[in-house]
Amino acid sequence: MAIITFAQVKGGSGKTTSAMCTVAELVARGTSVAALDLDPNRPLGEFFQRVPELQHVEAAVPTSERRVSALVRELASRHDNVVIDLMGAATNDTQVAMALADLVIVPSQMSGTDLKCGVETWRQAVEAAEISGRIIARGVLLARTSAGAVRPRVESFLREQYKRVGAYVLATAFGDRAAWKEMTYSAHIPHLHDRDSNAAKNFISVFEEMMALIQSAATAAAAA
Amino acid sequence: MAARKSRPQLQPPDLTPPAQQPSGLPGRVAADDPRFAAAAELETHDAYVRGVQEGRVRVVNPETLPRRGTENDHPPPRRRSPETSLSTKVPESVMQQLRRRYADTGITIRNQILIALRKDGLEVDEDDIQDERKRPRR
Secondary structure (H helix, E strand, C coil), rough: CCEEECCEEEECHHHHHHHHHHHHHHHHHHCEEEEEEECCHHHHHHHHHHHHHHHEEEEEEEECCCCCCHHHHHHHHHHCCCEEEEECEECCCCCHHHHHCCEEEEEEEECCCHEEEEEHHHHHHHHHHHHCCCCCCEEEEEEECCCCCCHHHHCCCCCHHHHHHCCCCCCCCCHHHHHHHHHHHCCCCCHHHHHCCCCHHHHHHHHHHHHHHHHHHHHHHCCC | CCCCEEEEEEEECCCCCCCCCCCCCCCCCCCCCCCHHHHHCCHHCCCCCCCHHHHCHHHHHHHHCCCCCCCCCCCCCCCCCCCCCCCCCHHHHHHHHHHHHHHHHHCHHHEEEEEEEECCCCCCCCCHCCCHHHHHCC
C-alpha cells in the first residue's frame, strides 16, 4: 500500500495534473487506487467521470464529520494506493496529509514564487516526518519544463537552489506539453491511451522515479 | 511522408452547478498503522492554533477545520490574569489586514495582537490567548 501526497503551498504548480496522471498510471498498471480531493474545486472526481477507465476510481472528499486521517485510513483499508491532492495553500490539511504519506511529491514550476513556496513545502514535509516518527520519501518534481532535449538555464538554476536547502529533485521533469493541458477536455491520457507517445514516456519515467523513492524509503525504514 | 497523427477531440466540460456531495463513505477495516494516530494529532484544534501561530497554516480549509473541544483537545485552559479593556487607534490599512487575517484563519484580532506581542518579547501566557466568546459554556 502506498499513500502519495501531492503538496505545494502555492497554487497552479501542477499538483492536480500530477495527481490525475498518477492515478491513471496506477490504473494502467492494474492496481487498486482511490483519491482524496482536498481541493474545494473538486477537480479529481469530475475528471475521473470523464475518462471511462477511471470512472470506478473513488474520489473521496472530507466532510465536517470525517477527518482526513480517518478518511484516508478507510480508503487505505479498501485500496492498495491512495493519492491525496492538497489545496494550493498552506492549510490546516498540509501537514496532516504529509504525515499520512509514504511519498510526498512537491511539484514546482520555474518561478521564484514556486521555488520559495516549494522550499517551504519541503520543510513542512521534513517536519511532518519528524512529527510522525517515520521515514517519508519525498521529492520535488519540476513541472512544465521544456519538453525538448535542451535543459533551459532556469531549470538547472532551480535544481541548484533546491539542492542548496537539501531538497531532493527528481531527475525526470514533467514536461510542458499540450497533451497535459488538453487532458481534462479530451479525456485522453497519454500513458493510459497511447503509451508509446513521448508524453506518456515522460510521465512513466516520473512515475517510476516516484516508485523508486518509495522503495528506497521502505528499505531504509526496514534497516533502521 | 508519414500521416500526421490526429489529435483527440476537445470536449466541453460540464458547467452545471455541482450536486451536493454524498455524505461520507462506507466504513471498513481500520488499519492500525501509527501514521493515522500521528496525523490525527495534527488535526486537533490545538495543533491548528499552533500551526497558525508558527506560520505553517495561513489558509483554512473550512471543510476540515478542527472544532474546539473534540476528544483529542485538552480541556479549555483557565485565564491566568483578569482582563482589562484597551482602546486605541491604528492605521486603517493595519485594521483591514487584521480583519482579513481573521476571515482567513478565524484567529480573533485580540489574539492576533497578543500573539504578535508575545513574538516581540512580551510575556503573554498561552492560557491568556483564548477567545471567551467561543469557549464552550459549562
